[in-house]
Amino acid sequence: MKLVFATNNPNKLSEIQSLVPDGIEILSLKEINCNEELPETNPTLKGNALQKAKYVFDNYGFNCFADDTGLEVDAINGEPGVYSARYAGEDCKAEDNMKKVLQKLKGKTNRTSKFRTVIALIIDGKETLFEGECKGSITRNKSGVEGFGYDPIFTPNGCNLTFAEMNKDEKGAISHRSKAVKELVAFLYR
């Protein structure tokens, strides 16, 4: 089975490729000659995941899936949430986003948070959604160089390492994305 993963994020692509079984071949956007930014203008993770997957299905005609992920921090009313990518402004970097979260949490003792991923799958025009979440807490300082995005400031519950201090397999055993992917794979092999 071939499925396009509708993302321009090489880190997400590599994580997903290591999570799906050999029977599912994941194609990147480059491999289908899609070299454009995908629209992502919805106010919800579900809406954005569907929007990205639909864009690829409608314009390129491939069965595909897309993920949208947000970091939800309790002490700041679930921010950055669906705005995780551009939390510190248009064209901001992961460093700026993490800095803003740490700044907003300065002096706060409640550091609880979670990553939430929604995956939208489209096969022959039929849409199905999957979700995964990983609960944890925001550290006081950045730590680690693996992974991407907010990984250096997030420690999953029951761990004493941030996601950025784990290798891909360790993160993949417990992450929000891997839980959503497990649901997706179970659906494909049902």
Ligand code: IMP
């Ligand atoms: P999106 O799902 O590509 O819209 O990602 C939203 C934001 O969350 C981006 O800033 C990503 O870097 C960040 N992000 C997505 N997944 C992860 C993850 O697994 N770890 C850390 N940050 C992530």
